[in-house]
Amino acid sequence: MDNNVKIQLSPSVEDYLKGIYTITERGGTASTSALAQAIGVQPASITGMIKRLANLGYVEHIPYKGVQLTENGSAEALRVIRRHRILETYLQEQLGYTWTEVHQEAELLEHTVSNKLISRMARVLNNPTHDPHGAPIPTASGDIPKAHFLTLLDVEPNDLIRIEEVQDEDPVRLQYLEESGLTPGVLVKIMKRNSFDQMTTVTVLGSEIPTAVSRELARDVFVSKIQE
Ligand SMILES: [Zn+2]
Structure with missing residues:
Protein backbone atom coordinates (compact mmCIF):
# COMPACT_ATOMS: atom_id res chain seq x y z
CA MET A 1 0.00 0.00 0.00
CA ASP A 2 1.23 3.51 -0.83
CA ASN A 3 1.47 5.33 2.49
CA ASN A 4 1.43 8.75 0.85
CA VAL A 5 -2.09 8.40 -0.48
CA LYS A 6 -3.48 6.41 2.47
CA ILE A 7 -6.19 8.36 4.27
CA GLN A 8 -5.58 8.92 7.96
CA LEU A 9 -7.99 6.91 10.16
CA SER A 10 -9.72 8.78 12.96
CA PRO A 11 -8.57 8.07 16.54
CA SER A 12 -11.88 6.40 17.38
CA VAL A 13 -11.68 4.05 14.37
CA GLU A 14 -8.16 3.12 15.48
CA ASP A 15 -9.30 2.54 19.06
CA TYR A 16 -12.11 0.26 17.89
CA LEU A 17 -9.82 -1.78 15.64
CA LYS A 18 -7.26 -2.09 18.43
CA GLY A 19 -9.98 -3.04 20.93
CA ILE A 20 -11.38 -5.75 18.65
CA TYR A 21 -7.88 -7.07 17.98
CA THR A 22 -7.09 -7.30 21.69
CA ILE A 23 -10.34 -9.10 22.52
CA THR A 24 -10.02 -11.60 19.65
CA GLU A 25 -6.25 -12.18 19.47
CA ARG A 26 -6.60 -15.41 21.47
CA GLY A 27 -9.55 -16.59 19.35
CA GLY A 28 -13.30 -16.01 19.03
CA THR A 29 -15.30 -12.89 18.26
CA ALA A 30 -15.71 -9.58 20.12
CA SER A 31 -19.17 -9.21 21.65
CA THR A 32 -20.79 -5.78 21.75
CA SER A 33 -20.55 -5.68 25.54
CA ALA A 34 -16.87 -6.73 25.66
CA LEU A 35 -16.02 -4.13 23.02
CA ALA A 36 -18.00 -1.40 24.80
CA GLN A 37 -16.10 -2.19 28.00
CA ALA A 38 -12.73 -2.15 26.22
CA ILE A 39 -13.46 1.24 24.61
CA GLY A 40 -15.13 2.65 27.71
CA VAL A 41 -18.53 3.50 26.21
CA GLN A 42 -22.15 2.29 26.56
CA PRO A 43 -22.99 -0.83 24.47
CA ALA A 44 -25.86 1.03 22.72
CA SER A 45 -23.51 3.68 21.40
CA ILE A 46 -21.22 1.38 19.43
CA THR A 47 -23.68 -0.06 16.87
CA GLY A 48 -23.18 2.88 14.52
CA MET A 49 -19.41 2.56 14.60
CA ILE A 50 -19.55 -1.19 13.98
CA LYS A 51 -21.69 -0.54 10.86
CA ARG A 52 -19.20 2.06 9.72
CA LEU A 53 -16.27 -0.34 10.23
CA ALA A 54 -18.15 -3.03 8.30
CA ASN A 55 -18.79 -0.59 5.42
CA LEU A 56 -15.09 0.27 5.38
CA GLY A 57 -14.33 -3.45 5.08
CA TYR A 58 -12.54 -3.67 8.44
CA VAL A 59 -14.90 -5.96 10.37
CA GLU A 60 -17.34 -8.76 9.77
CA HIS A 61 -20.45 -8.99 11.88
CA ILE A 62 -21.36 -12.50 12.97
CA PRO A 63 -25.03 -12.59 14.04
CA TYR A 64 -25.54 -13.27 17.78
CA LYS A 65 -21.78 -13.54 18.36
CA GLY A 66 -20.14 -10.20 17.68
CA VAL A 67 -17.51 -8.92 15.31
CA GLN A 68 -14.15 -10.04 14.02
CA LEU A 69 -11.54 -8.21 11.99
CA THR A 70 -11.10 -8.78 8.26
CA GLU A 71 -7.58 -9.06 6.87
CA ASN A 72 -7.58 -5.28 6.20
CA GLY A 73 -8.96 -4.52 9.65
CA SER A 74 -6.31 -6.69 11.27
CA ALA A 75 -3.54 -4.96 9.29
CA GLU A 76 -4.77 -1.52 10.43
CA ALA A 77 -5.06 -2.72 14.05
CA LEU A 78 -1.48 -4.03 13.96
CA ARG A 79 -0.22 -0.66 12.68
CA VAL A 80 -1.76 1.14 15.69
CA ILE A 81 -0.52 -1.56 18.07
CA ARG A 82 3.01 -1.24 16.65
CA ARG A 83 2.94 2.53 17.26
CA HIS A 84 1.59 2.03 20.80
CA ARG A 85 4.18 -0.56 21.78
CA ILE A 86 7.15 1.26 20.20
CA LEU A 87 6.06 4.42 22.06
CA GLU A 88 5.81 2.55 25.38
CA THR A 89 9.28 1.08 24.91
CA TYR A 90 10.77 4.43 23.89
CA LEU A 91 9.16 6.27 26.82
CA GLN A 92 10.60 3.74 29.26
CA GLU A 93 14.05 3.21 27.79
CA GLN A 94 14.86 6.70 26.52
CA LEU A 95 12.78 9.04 28.67
CA GLY A 96 12.81 7.29 32.05
CA TYR A 97 9.07 6.62 32.33
CA THR A 98 8.12 3.72 34.62
CA TRP A 99 6.16 0.77 33.24
CA THR A 100 3.07 1.97 35.15
CA GLU A 101 3.13 5.33 33.29
CA VAL A 102 3.86 4.41 29.69
CA HIS A 103 0.45 3.04 28.68
CA GLN A 104 -1.59 6.21 29.31
CA GLU A 105 0.97 8.36 27.46
CA ALA A 106 1.10 5.94 24.52
CA GLU A 107 -2.72 5.94 24.31
CA LEU A 108 -2.59 9.67 23.54
CA LEU A 109 0.40 9.64 21.19
CA GLU A 110 -0.42 6.53 19.15
CA HIS A 111 -2.95 8.41 16.98
CA THR A 112 -0.75 11.35 16.09
CA VAL A 113 2.85 10.18 15.59
CA SER A 114 4.05 9.79 12.01
CA ASN A 115 5.44 6.59 10.52
CA LYS A 116 8.74 8.41 10.19
CA LEU A 117 8.98 9.12 13.92
CA ILE A 118 8.02 5.54 14.82
CA SER A 119 10.65 4.06 12.51
CA ARG A 120 13.31 6.41 13.95
CA MET A 121 12.31 5.42 17.49
CA ALA A 122 12.45 1.73 16.51
CA ARG A 123 15.93 2.24 15.08
CA VAL A 124 17.20 4.02 18.23
CA LEU A 125 15.78 1.13 20.30
CA ASN A 126 17.48 -1.43 18.03
CA ASN A 127 14.14 -2.76 16.71
CA PRO A 128 12.69 -4.12 19.96
CA THR A 129 10.56 -7.27 19.77
CA HIS A 130 8.58 -6.72 23.01
CA ASP A 131 7.21 -3.73 24.93
CA PRO A 132 7.79 -3.10 28.67
CA HIS A 133 4.82 -5.34 29.55
CA GLY A 134 6.13 -8.25 27.48
CA ALA A 135 3.64 -7.76 24.62
CA PRO A 136 5.10 -8.54 21.19
CA ILE A 137 5.66 -5.56 18.86
CA PRO A 138 4.36 -6.15 15.31
CA THR A 139 7.03 -5.61 12.65
CA ALA A 140 6.69 -2.75 10.15
CA SER A 141 5.28 -5.29 7.68
CA GLY A 142 2.65 -6.45 10.20
CA ASP A 143 4.10 -9.75 11.42
CA ILE A 144 3.52 -10.61 15.06
CA PRO A 145 4.38 -13.77 17.04
CA LYS A 146 1.52 -15.93 18.30
CA ALA A 147 -0.02 -14.70 21.56
CA HIS A 148 0.58 -16.63 24.79
CA PHE A 149 -2.56 -18.47 25.90
CA LEU A 150 -1.58 -19.82 29.30
CA THR A 151 -2.26 -17.57 32.31
CA LEU A 152 -1.09 -17.81 35.90
CA LEU A 153 -4.50 -19.32 36.66
CA ASP A 154 -3.88 -22.24 34.25
CA VAL A 155 -0.73 -23.58 35.92
CA GLU A 156 -0.55 -25.82 38.99
CA PRO A 157 1.31 -25.85 42.32
CA ASN A 158 4.95 -26.97 41.87
CA ASP A 159 5.03 -25.77 38.25
ZN1 LIG B 1 -0.14 -0.06 26.48
Missing part, protein backbone atom coordinates in the same frame (compact mmCIF):
# COMPACT_ATOMS: atom_id res chain seq x y z
CA LEU A 160 8.00 -23.62 37.26
CA ILE A 161 6.94 -20.88 34.87
CA ARG A 162 8.29 -17.83 33.07
CA ILE A 163 6.26 -14.62 33.08
CA GLU A 164 5.78 -13.62 29.43
CA GLU A 165 3.27 -10.77 29.29
CA VAL A 166 1.05 -8.76 31.63
CA GLN A 167 -1.95 -6.53 30.86
CA ASP A 168 -0.74 -2.96 30.56
CA GLU A 169 -3.79 -0.88 31.45
CA ASP A 170 -4.08 -0.75 35.24
CA PRO A 171 -1.20 1.15 36.92
CA VAL A 172 -2.15 -0.15 40.39
CA ARG A 173 -1.91 -3.78 39.28
CA LEU A 174 1.34 -3.08 37.45
CA GLN A 175 2.81 -1.49 40.54
CA TYR A 176 1.89 -4.52 42.65
CA LEU A 177 3.45 -6.88 40.10
CA GLU A 178 6.63 -4.80 39.93
CA GLU A 179 6.98 -4.56 43.71
CA SER A 180 6.54 -8.34 43.90
CA GLY A 181 9.17 -8.87 41.20
CA LEU A 182 6.62 -10.45 38.85
CA THR A 183 7.78 -8.89 35.58
CA PRO A 184 8.31 -10.37 32.08
CA GLY A 185 11.25 -12.77 31.80
CA VAL A 186 11.22 -13.66 35.51
CA LEU A 187 11.07 -17.36 36.55
CA VAL A 188 8.48 -18.17 39.18
CA LYS A 189 7.55 -21.23 41.23
CA ILE A 190 3.86 -21.87 41.93
CA MET A 191 3.58 -22.68 45.65
CA LYS A 192 -0.14 -23.22 46.25
CA ARG A 193 -3.65 -22.28 45.19
CA ASN A 194 -6.64 -21.93 47.52
CA SER A 195 -9.53 -24.08 46.38
CA PHE A 196 -12.16 -21.66 47.72
CA ASP A 197 -11.06 -18.38 46.08
CA GLN A 198 -8.34 -19.48 43.59
CA MET A 199 -5.78 -17.21 45.28
CA THR A 200 -2.39 -18.35 43.97
CA THR A 201 0.79 -18.06 46.05
CA VAL A 202 4.04 -17.79 44.08
CA THR A 203 7.71 -17.09 44.75
CA VAL A 204 10.25 -15.66 42.36
CA LEU A 205 12.90 -18.31 41.71
CA GLY A 206 15.82 -17.81 44.11
CA SER A 207 13.69 -15.84 46.59
CA GLU A 208 11.83 -17.13 49.64
CA ILE A 209 9.26 -14.33 49.73
CA PRO A 210 5.74 -15.51 48.87
CA THR A 211 3.42 -13.28 46.85
CA ALA A 212 -0.37 -13.72 46.75
CA VAL A 213 -2.01 -13.29 43.35
CA SER A 214 -5.80 -13.00 43.20
CA ARG A 215 -7.84 -14.85 40.58
CA GLU A 216 -8.54 -11.59 38.70
CA LEU A 217 -4.88 -10.59 38.61
CA ALA A 218 -3.74 -14.12 37.67
CA ARG A 219 -5.93 -13.90 34.55
CA ASP A 220 -3.95 -10.82 33.44
CA VAL A 221 -0.57 -12.56 33.63
CA PHE A 222 0.44 -14.70 30.65
CA VAL A 223 3.07 -17.34 31.27
CA SER A 224 4.88 -20.30 29.73
CA LYS A 225 5.84 -23.51 31.52
CA ILE A 226 9.52 -24.37 32.01
CA GLN A 227 10.46 -28.05 31.77
CA GLU A 228 12.50 -29.02 34.81
Whole structure:
Protein backbone atom coordinates (compact mmCIF):
# COMPACT_ATOMS: atom_id res chain seq x y z
CA MET A 1 0.00 0.00 0.00
CA ASP A 2 1.23 3.51 -0.83
CA ASN A 3 1.47 5.33 2.49
CA ASN A 4 1.43 8.75 0.85
CA VAL A 5 -2.09 8.40 -0.48
CA LYS A 6 -3.48 6.41 2.47
CA ILE A 7 -6.19 8.36 4.27
CA GLN A 8 -5.58 8.92 7.96
CA LEU A 9 -7.99 6.91 10.16
CA SER A 10 -9.72 8.78 12.96
CA PRO A 11 -8.57 8.07 16.54
CA SER A 12 -11.88 6.40 17.38
CA VAL A 13 -11.68 4.05 14.37
CA GLU A 14 -8.16 3.12 15.48
CA ASP A 15 -9.30 2.54 19.06
CA TYR A 16 -12.11 0.26 17.89
CA LEU A 17 -9.82 -1.78 15.64
CA LYS A 18 -7.26 -2.09 18.43
CA GLY A 19 -9.98 -3.04 20.93
CA ILE A 20 -11.38 -5.75 18.65
CA TYR A 21 -7.88 -7.07 17.98
CA THR A 22 -7.09 -7.30 21.69
CA ILE A 23 -10.34 -9.10 22.52
CA THR A 24 -10.02 -11.60 19.65
CA GLU A 25 -6.25 -12.18 19.47
CA ARG A 26 -6.60 -15.41 21.47
CA GLY A 27 -9.55 -16.59 19.35
CA GLY A 28 -13.30 -16.01 19.03
CA THR A 29 -15.30 -12.89 18.26
CA ALA A 30 -15.71 -9.58 20.12
CA SER A 31 -19.17 -9.21 21.65
CA THR A 32 -20.79 -5.78 21.75
CA SER A 33 -20.55 -5.68 25.54
CA ALA A 34 -16.87 -6.73 25.66
CA LEU A 35 -16.02 -4.13 23.02
CA ALA A 36 -18.00 -1.40 24.80
CA GLN A 37 -16.10 -2.19 28.00
CA ALA A 38 -12.73 -2.15 26.22
CA ILE A 39 -13.46 1.24 24.61
CA GLY A 40 -15.13 2.65 27.71
CA VAL A 41 -18.53 3.50 26.21
CA GLN A 42 -22.15 2.29 26.56
CA PRO A 43 -22.99 -0.83 24.47
CA ALA A 44 -25.86 1.03 22.72
CA SER A 45 -23.51 3.68 21.40
CA ILE A 46 -21.22 1.38 19.43
CA THR A 47 -23.68 -0.06 16.87
CA GLY A 48 -23.18 2.88 14.52
CA MET A 49 -19.41 2.56 14.60
CA ILE A 50 -19.55 -1.19 13.98
CA LYS A 51 -21.69 -0.54 10.86
CA ARG A 52 -19.20 2.06 9.72
CA LEU A 53 -16.27 -0.34 10.23
CA ALA A 54 -18.15 -3.03 8.30
CA ASN A 55 -18.79 -0.59 5.42
CA LEU A 56 -15.09 0.27 5.38
CA GLY A 57 -14.33 -3.45 5.08
CA TYR A 58 -12.54 -3.67 8.44
CA VAL A 59 -14.90 -5.96 10.37
CA GLU A 60 -17.34 -8.76 9.77
CA HIS A 61 -20.45 -8.99 11.88
CA ILE A 62 -21.36 -12.50 12.97
CA PRO A 63 -25.03 -12.59 14.04
CA TYR A 64 -25.54 -13.27 17.78
CA LYS A 65 -21.78 -13.54 18.36
CA GLY A 66 -20.14 -10.20 17.68
CA VAL A 67 -17.51 -8.92 15.31
CA GLN A 68 -14.15 -10.04 14.02
CA LEU A 69 -11.54 -8.21 11.99
CA THR A 70 -11.10 -8.78 8.26
CA GLU A 71 -7.58 -9.06 6.87
CA ASN A 72 -7.58 -5.28 6.20
CA GLY A 73 -8.96 -4.52 9.65
CA SER A 74 -6.31 -6.69 11.27
CA ALA A 75 -3.54 -4.96 9.29
CA GLU A 76 -4.77 -1.52 10.43
CA ALA A 77 -5.06 -2.72 14.05
CA LEU A 78 -1.48 -4.03 13.96
CA ARG A 79 -0.22 -0.66 12.68
CA VAL A 80 -1.76 1.14 15.69
CA ILE A 81 -0.52 -1.56 18.07
CA ARG A 82 3.01 -1.24 16.65
CA ARG A 83 2.94 2.53 17.26
CA HIS A 84 1.59 2.03 20.80
CA ARG A 85 4.18 -0.56 21.78
CA ILE A 86 7.15 1.26 20.20
CA LEU A 87 6.06 4.42 22.06
CA GLU A 88 5.81 2.55 25.38
CA THR A 89 9.28 1.08 24.91
CA TYR A 90 10.77 4.43 23.89
CA LEU A 91 9.16 6.27 26.82
CA GLN A 92 10.60 3.74 29.26
CA GLU A 93 14.05 3.21 27.79
CA GLN A 94 14.86 6.70 26.52
CA LEU A 95 12.78 9.04 28.67
CA GLY A 96 12.81 7.29 32.05
CA TYR A 97 9.07 6.62 32.33
CA THR A 98 8.12 3.72 34.62
CA TRP A 99 6.16 0.77 33.24
CA THR A 100 3.07 1.97 35.15
CA GLU A 101 3.13 5.33 33.29
CA VAL A 102 3.86 4.41 29.69
CA HIS A 103 0.45 3.04 28.68
CA GLN A 104 -1.59 6.21 29.31
CA GLU A 105 0.97 8.36 27.46
CA ALA A 106 1.10 5.94 24.52
CA GLU A 107 -2.72 5.94 24.31
CA LEU A 108 -2.59 9.67 23.54
CA LEU A 109 0.40 9.64 21.19
CA GLU A 110 -0.42 6.53 19.15
CA HIS A 111 -2.95 8.41 16.98
CA THR A 112 -0.75 11.35 16.09
CA VAL A 113 2.85 10.18 15.59
CA SER A 114 4.05 9.79 12.01
CA ASN A 115 5.44 6.59 10.52
CA LYS A 116 8.74 8.41 10.19
CA LEU A 117 8.98 9.12 13.92
CA ILE A 118 8.02 5.54 14.82
CA SER A 119 10.65 4.06 12.51
CA ARG A 120 13.31 6.41 13.95
CA MET A 121 12.31 5.42 17.49
CA ALA A 122 12.45 1.73 16.51
CA ARG A 123 15.93 2.24 15.08
CA VAL A 124 17.20 4.02 18.23
CA LEU A 125 15.78 1.13 20.30
CA ASN A 126 17.48 -1.43 18.03
CA ASN A 127 14.14 -2.76 16.71
CA PRO A 128 12.69 -4.12 19.96
CA THR A 129 10.56 -7.27 19.77
CA HIS A 130 8.58 -6.72 23.01
CA ASP A 131 7.21 -3.73 24.93
CA PRO A 132 7.79 -3.10 28.67
CA HIS A 133 4.82 -5.34 29.55
CA GLY A 134 6.13 -8.25 27.48
CA ALA A 135 3.64 -7.76 24.62
CA PRO A 136 5.10 -8.54 21.19
CA ILE A 137 5.66 -5.56 18.86
CA PRO A 138 4.36 -6.15 15.31
CA THR A 139 7.03 -5.61 12.65
CA ALA A 140 6.69 -2.75 10.15
CA SER A 141 5.28 -5.29 7.68
CA GLY A 142 2.65 -6.45 10.20
CA ASP A 143 4.10 -9.75 11.42
CA ILE A 144 3.52 -10.61 15.06
CA PRO A 145 4.38 -13.77 17.04
CA LYS A 146 1.52 -15.93 18.30
CA ALA A 147 -0.02 -14.70 21.56
CA HIS A 148 0.58 -16.63 24.79
CA PHE A 149 -2.56 -18.47 25.90
CA LEU A 150 -1.58 -19.82 29.30
CA THR A 151 -2.26 -17.57 32.31
CA LEU A 152 -1.09 -17.81 35.90
CA LEU A 153 -4.50 -19.32 36.66
CA ASP A 154 -3.88 -22.24 34.25
CA VAL A 155 -0.73 -23.58 35.92
CA GLU A 156 -0.55 -25.82 38.99
CA PRO A 157 1.31 -25.85 42.32
CA ASN A 158 4.95 -26.97 41.87
CA ASP A 159 5.03 -25.77 38.25
CA LEU A 160 8.00 -23.62 37.26
CA ILE A 161 6.94 -20.88 34.87
CA ARG A 162 8.29 -17.83 33.07
CA ILE A 163 6.26 -14.62 33.08
CA GLU A 164 5.78 -13.62 29.43
CA GLU A 165 3.27 -10.77 29.29
CA VAL A 166 1.05 -8.76 31.63
CA GLN A 167 -1.95 -6.53 30.86
CA ASP A 168 -0.74 -2.96 30.56
CA GLU A 169 -3.79 -0.88 31.45
CA ASP A 170 -4.08 -0.75 35.24
CA PRO A 171 -1.20 1.15 36.92
CA VAL A 172 -2.15 -0.15 40.39
CA ARG A 173 -1.91 -3.78 39.28
CA LEU A 174 1.34 -3.08 37.45
CA GLN A 175 2.81 -1.49 40.54
CA TYR A 176 1.89 -4.52 42.65
CA LEU A 177 3.45 -6.88 40.10
CA GLU A 178 6.63 -4.80 39.93
CA GLU A 179 6.98 -4.56 43.71
CA SER A 180 6.54 -8.34 43.90
CA GLY A 181 9.17 -8.87 41.20
CA LEU A 182 6.62 -10.45 38.85
CA THR A 183 7.78 -8.89 35.58
CA PRO A 184 8.31 -10.37 32.08
CA GLY A 185 11.25 -12.77 31.80
CA VAL A 186 11.22 -13.66 35.51
CA LEU A 187 11.07 -17.36 36.55
CA VAL A 188 8.48 -18.17 39.18
CA LYS A 189 7.55 -21.23 41.23
CA ILE A 190 3.86 -21.87 41.93
CA MET A 191 3.58 -22.68 45.65
CA LYS A 192 -0.14 -23.22 46.25
CA ARG A 193 -3.65 -22.28 45.19
CA ASN A 194 -6.64 -21.93 47.52
CA SER A 195 -9.53 -24.08 46.38
CA PHE A 196 -12.16 -21.66 47.72
CA ASP A 197 -11.06 -18.38 46.08
CA GLN A 198 -8.34 -19.48 43.59
CA MET A 199 -5.78 -17.21 45.28
CA THR A 200 -2.39 -18.35 43.97
CA THR A 201 0.79 -18.06 46.05
CA VAL A 202 4.04 -17.79 44.08
CA THR A 203 7.71 -17.09 44.75
CA VAL A 204 10.25 -15.66 42.36
CA LEU A 205 12.90 -18.31 41.71
CA GLY A 206 15.82 -17.81 44.11
CA SER A 207 13.69 -15.84 46.59
CA GLU A 208 11.83 -17.13 49.64
CA ILE A 209 9.26 -14.33 49.73
CA PRO A 210 5.74 -15.51 48.87
CA THR A 211 3.42 -13.28 46.85
CA ALA A 212 -0.37 -13.72 46.75
CA VAL A 213 -2.01 -13.29 43.35
CA SER A 214 -5.80 -13.00 43.20
CA ARG A 215 -7.84 -14.85 40.58
CA GLU A 216 -8.54 -11.59 38.70
CA LEU A 217 -4.88 -10.59 38.61
CA ALA A 218 -3.74 -14.12 37.67
CA ARG A 219 -5.93 -13.90 34.55
CA ASP A 220 -3.95 -10.82 33.44
CA VAL A 221 -0.57 -12.56 33.63
CA PHE A 222 0.44 -14.70 30.65
CA VAL A 223 3.07 -17.34 31.27
CA SER A 224 4.88 -20.30 29.73
CA LYS A 225 5.84 -23.51 31.52
CA ILE A 226 9.52 -24.37 32.01
CA GLN A 227 10.46 -28.05 31.77
CA GLU A 228 12.50 -29.02 34.81
ZN1 LIG B 1 -0.14 -0.06 26.48
